Amino acid sequence: MLNYTIRRLLFTIPTLLFISLIIFLLLDLAPSDPTGNLPLSIPAEVREQIRQSLGLGEPIHIRYYKWLVQFFINEPLNIIEQMFDITIGDGDRLRVTSWSTRSPVVDLVLERMPQTLWVVGMSYVVGVLIAIPIGVYSAYRQYSWFDQTGTFISMVGFSVPTFFTGVLLIVIFSTIVPTDSFFWLPSIYDTTHKVTDLASFGFQIRQMIMPVFVLGLFNAAQISRYMRASMLDNLGLDYVRTARAKGLTENVVLLVHVLRNSLIPVVTVIALGIPQVFGGAIITEQVFKVNGLGHLLIGGIEAADIPLVQTLTFIFAVLIVFFNLIADILYGILDPRIRYD
């Protein structure tokens, strides 16, 4: 298993280099102009100078090489310096810098990460925690009213887009419900809010409820269907009859024998879904004004902020590759029939 992991990790290096090149070339092909948002009164030669100062005068392979150096060498060195409070070399390195904000992209990402993890991450956790028991019980009582209701809600949760459910909730809980009511919820996520005491914690919960519910419903709808299907696949198998013939209680049969087998594919699906958490639910973040990573990416695209978009997209790619590896390793751990060595 260790050998396999190391081999896979080594294989990710060329994969990621290739992905970064593709992203770079695609963005370079895009007909966007970083000076396009500047006032029209700026003369053409000044615009040209701005472009030159952003490094756009260099040939493409030089620009790609510089991004590689900045991202893979300078940024990690910088993080190490900050973590251990030391200076490597003269400490003066060129970092990947956002064109529109002039601040290092990695700092921007670290700044936006907590909001995304709180809201989107929490919705994923909530979704998984709801989905697994629902999936198990729906399969165990297939076609019961519980299962039918679950199926209906999943269909709704899965097919109604989050920008609809989100706006619907805002209309109900932020506008129809009076502001002084206990059920009123804020429609705008306040990032500057700090949790210091019970009351402020309560407010944090209140402002998380709607985005977490909207995304959680979507995630739970998806994962509960996988869980149900996987349980149904297993419930009819011979080993379940053997477990019953041994006189084990239904709880043990279901939650030890069947669940352990059914979780194998579901865990993979869950692991593969985690990169999307980091990617932020772009639309939901927009609807509830959560300034997380999805928000950052949209802003970067609108401002033609190529280094920001390039770096963010690449970080998402790294996460996807990484969690693919995690999913494969989990498969090997959960299913004894799979051996990688």
Next chain:
Amino acid sequence: MPDGAAPILEVSDLKTVFTTRGGEVHAVNAVSFELAPGELLGVVGESGSGKSVTMMSLIGLLPMPPAEIRGGQVLFDGVDILKMTDDELRDVRGSRIGFVFQDPMTSLNPVFTVGFQIMEPLRKHMGMNKKQARARAAELLELVGIPEADARLRDFPHQFSGGMRQRVMIAIALSCDPKVLIADEPTTALDVTIQAQILELVKELRLKLGMAIIWITHDLGVIAGIADRVMVMYGGQVVEQAKVKDLFADPQHPYTRALLETLPSVTGKRSERLKTIEGQPPAIPEQPTSCSFRERCSLAFDRCARENPALYQPQKGHDVACFWDVKTGGPRDG
């Protein structure tokens, strides 16, 4: 088998019905039989004759719904199993009645070690702790002829061959010293040499441990070599029941005779086509009011369509449900 000993298992008038979209299927129709302690009862019949369903319903292993037990009594050690609560029934299953199923490749849980799966009933029914259960599990593996038992307890089912897995299944079934072992076509999925090994093992274990066995199969050859008594089932009913020697020497029911004729003979002419019984076993949508075999029976006459034959005893220990008397070559009277 000691004659006249109180039976360990006494089934009377068992009726099981499946409710399906296409209506009801009466899979078990008033089945009655007895099993003496230490006896090996063979149950034969083609697919769909109700042999597995009978055994599954008497121990509550059928999914309900669609299955439903409509009536009857199953006395195990003098207590009616059908009246037990689910919890009481679970205490009987796996401890006093053991099961071995047909396909050893799928009957074990693939993600748990063999040791864990053998230890489960030991810990549940015998109240053993982990260490005791482990020691007993190793003993059991040795008992069923798996070498290096201690090490193999840590292996997963996929690391065993089919025959070995069936041995593991037998070890699980025997773990709590059951009084009855129900083996549902335990050798059907195995190749012939492994079949022979498993048969030998069961014969040997039976002598050692002295439990009664119900052996379900459609292979008459297996029955001839292992059983004390044979029960032939057709259409969810017992059509003939006799000691193994009597049944093979003097089959009374046309279905039993037809079954025996389908056995290819080693000494017979090669050019001959294999014999079959024409037609399909019937699906039975209601309590039968006529003989369910009559459409495939060459001896059927008008009475077979009017009445369902009850078991008749032409001689002691030999029951047959047929209106035709093979001795006289004419209809039975009464």
